[in-house]
Amino acid sequence: MIKAENLVKQFGSSRAVSNISFQVKEGENLILLGTSGCGKTTTLRMINRLIEPDSGSIFLNGVDIRTQQPEILRRGIGYVLQNHGLFPHYTVAENIAIVPRLLKWDTETIRKRADELFDKLKLDAALKDKYPTALSGGQQQRVGLARSLMVNPPVLLMDEPFGALDNLTRINIRKEFRMLDELVKKTIIMVTHDVQEAFEMGDRICLMDKGEIQQIGTPEELLFHPANDFVSDFLNEQRLQLEFKSVLLKEVLPEVEEDLSVWDKMEALLQNKNSQSDEVTLDQLMGAFSRFKKQNNG
Ligand SMILES: Nc1ncnc2c1ncn2[C@@H]1O[C@H](COP(=O)(O)OP(=O)(O)OP(=O)(O)O)[C@@H](O)[C@H]1O
Ligand SMILES: [Mg+2]
Numbered sequence: 001m002i003k004a005e006n007l008v009k010q011f012g013s014s015r016a017v018s019n020i021s022f023q024v025k026e027g028e029n030l031i032l033l034g035t036s037g038c039g040k041t042t043t044l045r046m047i048n049r050l051i052e053p054d055s056g057s058i059f060l061n062g063v064d065i066r067t068q069q070p071e072i073l074r075r076g077i078g079y080v081l082q083n084h085g086l087f088p089h090y091t092v093a094e095n096i097a098i099v100p101r102l103l104k105w106d107t108e109t110i111r112k113r114a115d116e117l118f119d120k121l122k123l124d125a126a127l128k129d130k131y132p133t134a135l136s137g138g139q140q141q142r143v144g145l146a147r148s149l150m151v152n153p154p155v156l157l158m159d160e161p162f163g164a165l166d167n168l169t170r171i172n173i174r175k176e177f178r179m180l181d182e183l184v185k186k187t188i189i190m191v192t193h194d195v196q197e198a199f200e201m202g203d204r205i206c207l208m209d210k211g212e213i214q215q216i217g218t219p220e221e222l223l224f225h226p227a228n229d230f231v232s233d234f235l236n237e238q239r240l241q242l243e244f245k246s247v248l249l250k251e252v253l254p255e256v257e258e259d260l261s262v263w264d265k266m267e268a269l270l271q272n273k274n275s276q277s278d279e280v281t282l283d284q285l286m287g288a289f290s291r292f293k294k295q296n297n298g
Contacts, residue, residue: 009039017211020213030189036193041159044191049070078149092132096114137164157189158189161190215231244263244266249261265280
């Protein structure tokens with residue numbers, strides 16, 4: 001669906017992105033992960049032509065994006081900016097109506113779609129008449145997402161979509177987003193510097209450093225088969241929790257059918273401490289996880 005080949009971008013004498021290549025399949029969620037300044041935003045903005053690479057190519061459904069007018073290209077690509085990017089002098093309703101208006105949607109269609117998204121994103125309809133500065137950080141972030149989803153683009157680029165939020169709000173919003181039907185089928189490239197977030201939300205993770213890809217793979221591949229010391233060092237501090245998040249319950253307990261990570265199951269078990277109905281206890285789960293780890297770490 002999206003194919004980036006040998007992207008290079010230089011700003012003056014400093015190289016923001018050197019020779020980056022990756023592919024994203026339809027419906028996949030690829031995370032660009034890395035510390036501040038490693039080139040994540042630059043990479044993302046080349047995909048919707050807000051930045052033109054010095055060399056290299058990007059193909060969307062096999063078509064070189066340079067052959068398309070940027071305005072037309074961007075209609076099929078939703079973009080959630082770092083720090084939400086809402087226009088302060090427009091109301092929320094005006095902000096989210098910008099692209100639909102360009103596409104000549106009538107007022108009623110815009111209103112219906114906005115109501116639908118507000119409902120799904122748990123935003124109070126009364127916020128529509130307010131200006132972005134009157135909203136909390138979490139509300140602004142949700143409005144930013146609503147705006148990017150209005151015309152239902154098949155591709156979504158998200159730059160630190162939860163960046164402005166406190167840790168607890170982040171964790172909760174992340175969970176909601178993972179289950180949001182509007183996002184499940186989309187092809188998503190999401191930027192974050194938060195390792196836990198990357199492991200919860202990504203089908204695959206592209207770990208970058210100084211403008212280069214260090215490794216691109218599934219969370220499990222990065223954890224259990226790191227390409228180099230940078231990758232293993234980057235993950236080491238939070239390794240145990242990441243392992244719980246990346247390993248699926250059915251990998252450690254094949255007889256259990258549930259489609260959850262070990263982490264999700266641990267949380268569920270802790271929340272229903274007294275329930276007798278579960279077929280597995282926390283102790284059994286931990287035992288099975290240790291056996292799984294022994295097999296995988298050799
Ligand atoms: N317009 C620009 N002009 C000059 N240098 C730039 C420009 N945009 C980015 N850079 C530089 O390119 C490098 C990569 O920037 P980029 O914004 O892609 O990083 P990032 O990984 O998104 O960082 P952060 O996590 O802080 O958002 C940085 O060193 C940055 O200073
Ligand atoms: Mg950035």
